[in-house]
Amino acid sequence: MAASDYPMGIKEVGSSLSVATHMIRHEDINGFNRLFGGRLMEWIDDVAGIAARRHAGIDITTAAIDTLEFKSAAWLNDIVVIEAWVTHVGRTSMEVRADSYVEDPATGERTMINHAYLTEVCVDENGHPVPVPWGLVATTDEQHKECIAARRRAEMRKVRRLQGF
Ligand SMILES: CC(C)(COP(=O)(O)OP(=O)(O)OC[C@H]1O[C@@H](n2cnc3c(N)ncnc32)[C@H](O)[C@@H]1OP(=O)(O)O)[C@@H](O)C(=O)NCCC(=O)NCCS
Numbered sequence: 399m400a401a402s403d404y405p406m407g408i409k410e411v412g413s414s415l416s417v418a419t420h421m422i423r424h425e426d427i428n429g430f431n432r433l434f435g436g437r438l439m440e441w442i443d444d445v446a447g448i449a450a451r452r453h454a455g456i457d458i459t460t461a462a463i464d465t466l467e468f469k470s471a472a473w474l475n476d477i478v479v480i481e482a483w484v485t486h487v488g489r490t491s492m493e494v495r496a497d498s499y500v501e502d503p504a505t506g507e508r509t510m511i512n513h514a515y516l517t518e519v520c521v522d523e524n525g526h527p528v529p530v531p532w533g534l535v536a537t538t539d540e541q542h543k544e545c546i547a548a549r550r551r552a553e554m555r556k557v558r559r560l561q562g563f
Pocket residue numbers: 459460461462487488489490491492517519521525526527555556559
């Protein structure tokens with residue numbers, strides 16, 4: 399879709415950037431002091447939803463989470479930082495990328511523990527899909543590359559959905 403297809407105009411990728419920080423507590427771990435995958439998924443879903451709402455400015459719901467890769471473990475008392483931002487806008491849906499890290503409190507160094515893409519859909523008061531009011535523009539080379547890849551992922555998701563796998 400072209401920028402002119404969006405009634406409100408366009409927003410920069412950076413305007414949706416949302417960051418969540420958690421310290422892993424006892425209620426977040428399994429019997430081995432390791433962070434529950436489901437808890438991290440909840441945190442990711444939460445911050446990705448905020449990023450999507452920041453972009454769209456209206457209600458959204460999560461339609462799908464894919465490419466959710468657990469790359470490394472996190473442990474009791476670790477500081478987890480999740481960054482999420484919109485990488486693609488379709489007609490009624492947006493792709494949000496969410497990167498999760500463990501941050502070393504002494505050095506600030508971050509180790510990626512998870513990388514995910516979510517599909518968030520704009521909805522009306524009855525939960526029906528409605529058009530995303532704002533288009534998206536990349537302002538850096540890195541964002542530009544990500545947006546091109548995101549467009550391809552969105553096309554692949556449509557094929558997958560159509561073919562039922
Ligand atoms: C998300 C939801 C509103 C989509 O409704 P729908 O009738 O399937 O709508 P459509 O087929 O018109 O799809 C709407 C958009 O979502 C995208 N979409 C829907 N399901 C998708 C999926 N499984 N994967 C990727 N994209 C999806 C479509 O490609 C379309 O995008 P586009 O308009 O940008 O091209 C509906 O499935 C729903 O309410 N699901 C439950 C959501 C929920 O409760 N989430 C919280 C988790 S419990």
